[in-house]
Amino acid sequence: MEELQAIVENQILDIKKRGEVFQKEISKEFVDTFVKTLKLPNTLSDSIVELLSIKKRTSVIWLSLSECTGCTESFLRNEIPGFDSLIFDVISLDYHEVLSAGAGFSARKNIQDALATGEYILVVEGSVCIKEEYFATFGAEAMSGKEELRHLAEHALMVFGVGTCSSFGGVQAAAPNPTKTEGIESLIGCELVNIPGCPPSDINIVMNLLYAIIFKKAPELDALKRPLWAYGKTVHDSCERKAKFESGDFVQTFDDEKMQEGYCLYKVGCKGPYAYNNCPKVKFNSKTSWPIQAGHGCIACSEPNFWDDFGVYEEPMKKQFAYFAKAPKLGDIKETTQNIQDLYANMQDDVVGVFFDTKQSAIIYQGKNILQANIDINPKNFLENLAKKSKLTGRLVENYQTYFKQLYDKNMQYSSDAMLSNNLADTMTLTHFLLSSDEEKEPALRVIKEAISFPFIQISDMDFSVKIQDEKIVIDVLKGMRLPLCYILGGLEYDGIAYGVLASLCKSIREGIGKFFIDTKINHVILGGNLTQNPLVQNWLAK
Structure with a gap:
């Protein structure tokens, strides 16, 4: 954060040195809100107020391509600092097709003037047509949207x-x-910040623009170039209905009276666990409300391909609704002659061995198994312990008993003797017991086959915990195993839950290795066991 302070102070000194002071009155409340929203140090506020009060307004060109103007509507509803304060004190909105006072050649001249300075931020609203690029044309020159975008992005400070x-x-x-x-993204060569949403909130638009204007760089981004402060957590993480998800209390239909009691909307299609956005915190229309508060589930509008990849908006992700979903290329789980002793025999000190098998699992380093995963896969013990853990989990087991009585009764017929296992893959055995009454010789293989058949790519994360203890990677799956009950009560079927369990196990192994070797330079990872023969499992382990 000292770096950010230095950036602001250096700009103040430079502006005063050049004598280019543009005196304005900047609201301290607005700056404090900016600092608080982005979780920046409070000590930055006074310097930012001073900078904005003397800094020349930053030129912004707002380019509209294939869009509905919903993002502009959201932008106009900004309350802090307010749209008027924003354009009079902070930005110079030199071109906006909807808002520009000028038209035709007059409006186009503003673009040319900004281009001449080369000191503008380009905001793009709408997608670009690649094949039929002249579906959008601009000005008397009839430039295509594709050409206009490339031309303006080439000279922009940031896009x-x-x-x-x-x-x-x-x-x-x-x-x-x-x-x-x-x-x-494919058409521009300069720094890009994505602010997805249909539309994004005014806060996400304005605060990210302000960050770039104040600090002359983009905020920290995720792999999809989204600001982490706004898109670092799922909608589900901050949702006011999350407690009802955890207790297994779901709205059954849209006219369910339990809607008013805050019951979870997952069963009527909410995609909140798969969508990264801060909607529950920032809301819309000056923080008036947001979709889940209003009674409709999240449709994951800030995710790529959300129109095609999530099935039907009013249902959980089920096979019959996978119209355009990109089915993962899993392939079958193949038996392998490789055993754990082969892995031990071929290990070097700078290599990690991961043996992930339906019969045995290990993480091998310097001749030792550093994986610890003690699991009691007795479903009766699991359900009884879960019921006693808290009010939420007690309610969850109660709902499981109510809606899946036959399955619950079958699991409660087991003796109370512990069924201890140190094989991480036996998590899938417990998963099968909780999801199906079918008798299986190898329940873990059934879970894997179900996971392979799941036609979507969205992972229902099981929240398995990983820690380092006594030089071992300790993976605790039992806390996370409440979630298969949550998901099955929410209408997700066996295949979707199995897919999430398998992916979460791989994620836990990967995170464990990362934590254990955070200060160690590892050159290679060797995979062994029948589960690692699967291409997607390999990808999950190595991601």
Whole structure:
């Protein structure tokens, strides 16, 4: 954070040195809100107020491509600092097709003037047509949207893709996408910040623009170029209905009276666990409300391909609704002659061995198994212990007993003798006991086959915990195993839950290795066991 303070102070000194002071009155309340929203140190506030009060307004060109103007509508509803304060004190909105006072050649001249200085931020609203590029044309020159975007991005200080259309393609890129429409990233060569949402909140638009203006760089981004402060957690993580998800209390239909009691909307299609956005915190229309508060589930509008990849909006992800979902290429689980002794025999000191098998699992380093995963896979013990853990989990088991009585009764017929295992893959055996009354010779293999058949790519994360203790990687799966009960009560079927369990196990192994060797340079990872023969499992382990 000292770096940010230095950036602000250096700008103040430079402006005063050059004598280019543009005196304005900046609200301290607005700056304090900016600092608080982005979780920056409070000590930055006074310096930012001083900077903005003397800094020349930053030129912004707002380019509209294939879009509905919803992002502009959201932008206009900004309350802090307010749209008027924003454009009079902080930014110079030199071109915006909807808001510009000028038209025709007059409006186009503003673009040329900004281009001449080369000191502007480009905001792009809407996706770009690649195949039929002249579906959008600009000015008397009839430049295509594709040409206009490239031309303006080439000279911009930074580019913001505002909305899911510019970030990832949006509805225009939905199947069958005859115009080959896509997000803008492939056409620009400078720094890009995506602010997806359909539309994104005014806070996400304005606060990210302000960050770039104040600090002259982008905020920290995720792999999809989204600011982590806004898109670092799922909608589900901060949802006011999350407690009802954890207790297994779900709205059964949209006219369910339990809607008013805050019951979870997952069973009527909410995709909150798979969507990264801060909607529950920032809301919309000056923090008036947001979709889940209003009674409709999240549709994951800030995710790539959300029109096609999540099935039906009013149902959980089920096979019969996987119209355009990209089925993962899993392949079958193949038996292998490789055993754990082979892995021990071929290990070097700078190599980690991961043996992930239906019969045995280990993480091998310097001749030792450093994986610890003691699991009691007795479903009766699991359910009884879960019921006593808290009010939420007690209610969860109660709902499981109510809605899946036959399955509950079958599991309660087991003796109370512990069924201890140190094989991480036996988590899938417990999963089968909780999800199905079918008798299986190898329950773990049934879970794997179900996971392979799941046609979606979204992972229902099981929240398994990973820690380092006594030089061992300790993976605790039992806390996370409450979630298969949550998901099955929420209408997700066996295959979707199995997919989530398998992916979460791989994620836990990967995180464990990362934590254990955070200060160690490891050159190679060797995989062994029948589960690691699967390409997607390999990808999950190595990601």
